[in-house]
Amino acid sequence: MNTSEQEWWRGSVTYQIYPRSFLDSNGDGIGDIPGITSRLDYLADLGVDAIWLSPIFTSPMKDMGYDVSNYTDIDPSFGTLSDFDEMIAKAHKLGLKVIIDQVLSHTSDQHPYFLESRQDQTNDKADWYVWADAKPDGSPPNNWLSIFGGTGWQWEPRRKQYYLHNFLRQQPDLNFHNPDVQDWILNTVRFWLERGVDGFRLDTVNYYFHDALLRDDAADFRQKSVVDWNPYHMQYHLFSKNQPENLAFLKRFRALLGEYGATTSVGEVGESHHPIEMMGEYTTNKRLHMAYSFEMLSHSFSPKHFSKQITEFFRLAPNGWPCWAFSNHDVVRHVSRWKKHAEDPTALAKQACALLLSLEGSVCLYQGEELGQQETDLNYDELVDPQGIEFWPEDKGRDGCRTPMCWDDSRFAEFSSSMPWLPIKEQQRQQNMAKQDNDPESVLNFYRDMLAFRKQNSVLRHGNTRFIEDESALLVYTRGNTMLCVFNLSNQPISYQNTTEFNQCNKIGNTKIEGQKLVLGANGFAFLTK
Structure with a gap:
């Protein structure tokens, strides 16, 4: 295998699929793997190199699959392992690589290992999660907070201890300081490599290890007089994440992928203080292949902002590799975020496409982006995302970018034959695939044209x-x-x-x-x- 085949990911374009919202094949209102398989030809024709599937593993769905209760099976709402195998086979036949989401920092509280771990302090899995004694006054062991609000610790009366959860209380953090946990995690990754996946998107990749001494996080030195809508952003997370032990584990992860040839990894760096520096650190010295942060997913839309991200990354990590995106399942869609900088949303959608596909690095597109989709305006009673429910109305959560893909302008947009899990509003319905498919001036056909232009000009991938x-x-x-x-x-x-x-x-x-x-x-x- 030559270097270009081995490093297919370098300069590649990946299309992110949010499975619940892509295509529902069985009429239950939830997108599924057979639905994805049925539309792979569309994605191949679009001109992308790979697809990334947000989590499809067995889950109680408290956080839409980012709370995993079985790492080696498919959630029944999405299909079966046989469905997954058929999807992989068709994707590969069409020349598409397949990347799947791995949520390794935490499990669901319904995972069998956590159900055992919480029983007492002496069971076989007692040290597989992050447990700590209360302070003498009964309060949590330190000041670490949860991204979803409140303390990052939850009391367990059976153990008479607290467990750590950086996210929902139903998402207990694994104890990566335990070598057995690391070995088990890597074995679950091997399971999917054996089934033929080509790579992994690593959720919250800088959250794996915590400070073993449980030292308090500091106040954010940038915080002035304005209180943030989420107290989590008022801290400088020196100890609850970003620990040096992470780097050694990522080398182990990379070595495992190396056993399977032309595979790749892309890590989500969830950090607000030194994200570009961390992206560089995580993608050098045989750690991750690629990483991204939220810098390109922000409201900033200026020449200096874009030039700074590119310049700083390659200055700090000349041997690293970034993966840039303007939208994903966690942020307001970019056509809505940047609308004040445009007269016409269609012109903005096309310009954003041209800009993104000309940046040095690899690229990720989010489903519906190629249609110029905007954020869906949802009412409070239509939300399912715990983030939006907790922080409404200062933050409306992530449901607005997760509404179903619109394939035509019918009642359910050909996404499903029944009521979808999130509503489809008229603005989104009008930006549908069928309407744009044969329109030479559409956003969809501009994406097709621009993706072909990038492939034809290697300087846009490697220069x-x-x-x-x-x-x-x-x-x-x-x-x-x-x-x-x-x-x-x-x-x-x-x-x-x-x-x-x-x-x-x-x-x-x-x-x-x-x-x-x-x-x-x-x-x-x-x-x-x-």
């Missing part, structure tokens, strides 16, 4: 980046020595005097060429070569 200008609303950079990329990140026209040797126009959007001058309209862009 180095040099930023020429990131002032005002103009973002200008070269990829390799052969391509110039120009973006107007505003809703007002801007001219760019191209005094370089790039004089051949390859692709433009809302832009006119007047000799050596580019006149970029609102959210305009251009790709030029020598």
Whole structure:
């Protein structure tokens, strides 16, 4: 196997599927694996290299599958292992790699090992989770908080101890300081490698280890006078996550994947203080293949913001590799997040596509992004996400980006034959696949065209980046020595005097060429070569 085949992930484009919302094949209102299989041709035609499935394992679904009760089986709502095998076989036949989500930092409280662990302090699994005694006054052992609100500790009367949960109380944290836990986790990963998966997206990859001394987290040094809507963001998480032991475990994980040839891993770095630095640290020295943070998933939309992420990553980790995304299942869809910077959401959707697919690194697209989908506006009584229910209305949770895929404009958008698990609103229904499929000016066909353009130009997958200008609303950079990329990140026209040797126009959007001058309209862009 040559290097390019071994490193297929470098510069690749992965399409994230949220299984509950992709396609329902059996009419129960929940998307499933046979539904995914039936639409793999659509994804192959779109032009992506791989698909990533959010969790499909057996789960009570307190956090939509991110609370796993069996790591080696499929949740019945999604199908069976046979369905999964059929999906893998068809994907590979179409030339698509398959990446699955691994939630390793914690399990469900219904996992058999936790049910045993919580019984007493002497059972075989007693040290498999993070347990600690109460303080003399009965309060939790330290000040660590849960992302979903309140303390990160839950009292268990049978053990007379607290257990740690960085997320919901139904998601107890595994004790990675126990070597047996690490070995077991790696064996569950091997199970899926044996079934033919090509890689893993690692959820909350910097949360695996906790400080063994249980020292208090500090107050966020950036916090001034404004109280955050979530107290979790008021701390600097020095000890509850981001521990140095993580790095050694990631080497073990990478070594396991290396036994299976052309596999990959991409880690989610959930960190607000030094995310780009951590992405670099986690993707060097034979740890992860790729990593991403929430920096590109934020509300920031300026030339300096985008140039900073790229520049800082490759400055800090010249041998590392990033994976960039503008939307996923945890954040407001980017066309809605950045709408104040555009006159027309369609123009913004196309520009965002062109920008993302021209960034140095690998890329992940979120389902529906290729249709220009926007955030669904849901009422409180329509929510199922615990984050939205807890923090409403300051934070409306993640349901708005998780509503079902719209395949046509019928009542249930051809997602299902019955009422979906989340509602489909009219705005989303109108941005459907069937309507855009044969429209040459649609967002969908622009994605197809841009994905083909990226494949045809290896410099967009592998060329180095040099930023020429990131002032005002103009973002200008070269990829390799052969391509110039120009973006107007505003809703007002801007001219760019191209005094370089790039004089051949390859692709433009809302832009006119007047000799050596580019006149970029609102959210305009251009790709030029020598």
